[in-house]
Amino acid sequence: MTTPAQTPPPLPPKQRQFPCTHCGASLVFSPGTDSLSCPYCGTANAIPTTGDSVQEQDYESQLAKLSADQPTIEILAVHCNVCGAESTLKPNVTAAKCPFCGSGIVATGRSKKLIKPQGLLPFHITRTDANGRFGRWIGGLWFAPNNLKHQAESAGLDGVYLPCWTYDCIADTQYTGQRGEYYWTTETYSTYENGKPITRTRQVRKIRWWPASGAVTDPFNDLLVMASHSLPRKQLDRLEPWDLENLCPYGDEYLSGFACQSYEINLPD
Secondary structure, eight states, rough: OOOOOOOOOOOOOOOOOOOOOOTOOOOOEOSSSSSEEEEETTEEEEEEOOOOOOOOOOHHHHHHTTTTTTOOOEEEEEEOOOOOOOOOOTOOOOOEEEEOOOOOOOOOOOOEEEESSSEEEEOOOOOHHHHHHHHHHHHTTTTTOOHHHHHHHHTTTEEEOOEEEEEEEEEEEEEEEEEEEEEEEEEEEEEEETTEEEEEEEEEEEEEEEEEEEEEEEEEEEEEEEOOOSSHHHHHHHTOOGGGOOOOOOOOGGGTTTOOOOOOOOSOO
């Protein structure tokens, strides 16, 4: 008697790694360049160019294709039990701190299939430069807690990519109402001066209202909607303006050595 062949369960997705062409160690993205660098031997490995460009998509057609042929990626996301943020870990790392609240995370990742990003804004400032700027800022604060200064010196900063959706639209607005125009009239009034009644005049501003209607067309380009709840809106607003002129086509190479958060707010929402 024979039994049907058992289909093996699919293997979990693995984080992509980029070995150094010289020593074989894992490469990390070098901010401000188009290359990956080796933290051990210093070899620079250029990121291959694909010739692709960031293309804007029609919103309605993209919604229709979400369950069909939309390009997707599969990632391993780790969840922070303190702040609720989801992010990725560097390859071969099993424990780290949450890039948003600093709490410890042990890698018990789960697989997520997501819409593949089309564009990415690579880091431009190196970690060393960022740590130096942060340290000078902390040093200029009179009442900064000592443990904050110690943490700035010992732990340093980590870069994290945030997800967002970007929209273009043309808004057509029809309006009806009233338009007010100022005009002035001369008003006579009575008052007392040195105990005696006198008559004076003064200018009084009034408004004459007219019916008004019309249409306004306004184009809006690259309006960003953050797809994450991990940072307060006030902090997100302070990160603007984003240097969208330097967007490049998405590539896994730019994520190497950095944390990356997947979107929590999906496209329809």
